[in-house]
Amino acid sequence: KNQVEQSPQSLIILEGKNCTLQCNYTVSPFSNLRWYKQDTGRGPVSLTIMTFSENTKSNGRYTATLDADTKQSSLHITASQLSDSASYICVVSPRGSTLGRLYFGRGTQLTVWP
Amino acid sequence: NAGVTQTPKFQVLKTGQSMTLQCAQDMNHEYMSWYRQDPGMGLRLIHYSVGAGITDQGEVPNGYNVSRSTTEDFPLRLLSAAPSQTSVYFCASSYSWQDRGYYYGYTFGSGTRLTVV
Numbered sequence: 001k002n003q004v005e006q007s008p009q010s011l012i013i014l015e016g017k018n019c020t021l022q023c024n025y026t027v028s029p030f031s032n033l034r035w036y037k038q039d040t041g042r043g044p045v046s047l048t049i050m051t052f053s054e055n056t057k058s059n060g061r062y063t064a065t066l067d068a069d070t071k072q073s074s075l076h077i078t079a080s081q082l083s084d085s086a087s088y089i090c091v092v093s094p095r096g097s098t099l100g101r102l103y104f105g106r107g108t109q110l111t112v113w114p
Numbered sequence: 115n116a117g118v119t120q121t122p123k124f125q126v127l128k129t130g131q132s133m134t135l136q137c138a139q140d141m142n143h144e145y146m147s148w149y150r151q152d153p154g155m156g157l158r159l160i161h162y163s164v165g166a167g168i169t170d171q172g173e174v175p176n177g178y179n180v181s182r183s184t185t186e187d188f189p190l191r192l193l194s195a196a197p198s199q200t201s202v203y204f205c206a207s208s209y210s211w212q213d214r215g216y217y218y219g220y221t222f223g224s225g226t227r228l229t230v231v
Binding site: 031042051089093100103107 | 118145149154155156157158159162164170172173204206211215216217218220223224225
């Protein structure tokens with residue numbers, strides 16, 4: 001069964017600190033993995049996307065890594081800001097005829113305190 | 115550009131009523147999809163479309179119908195609403211996979227919060 005598991009479920013950090021969010025998946029065959037940020041009451045917004053041939057991708061203070069062999073990804077947030085408080089969602093696409101099907105993790109709820 | 119526009123933003127239905135959630139995009143995206151988001155669960159794919167006239171089922175299609183008569187619009191129909199369909203619904207669109215080998219430029223709407231009583 002195609003699944004995406006994220007950890008931790010929730011995380012609280014102080015402003016200015018770094019943090020790392022984890023994503024494990026079983027989706028196969030694999031096409032690409034995305035990280036999204038979802039603010040409360042809003043739709044998800046894309047942060048990064050990586051194909052199986054990429055192992056790191058950065059977007060400002062966000063850096064995503066991918067190990068396609070172990071089927072693991074992480075999202076590292078550097079020098080956190082209050083505006084980083086949101087749900088971070090890992091999304092995986094299969095390769096082939098079902099390329100259009102995205103599998104979503106349940107998200108990690110990040111809270112940044114001043 | 116407006117991006118992906120969903121209407122209405124909020125809706126309350128009685129059990130058994132029908133309604134259509136509207137989704138329109140102005141980016142000439144070929145791919146469009148509908149998701150529902152429930153507390154403590156990830157977004158789940160209801161239906162998707164890879165182009166006008168082509169639709170396919172996702173993970174949770176039961177109780178929902180879709181059609182794609184134009185590139186711009188992808189309405190989601192609830193034929194007989196049930197309390198289990200109380201959720202937040204998101205529409206999303208993206209460019210075709212043909213350029214990069216995957217669907218890219220994914221854009222989500224702001225959501226429709228539906229309550230069925």
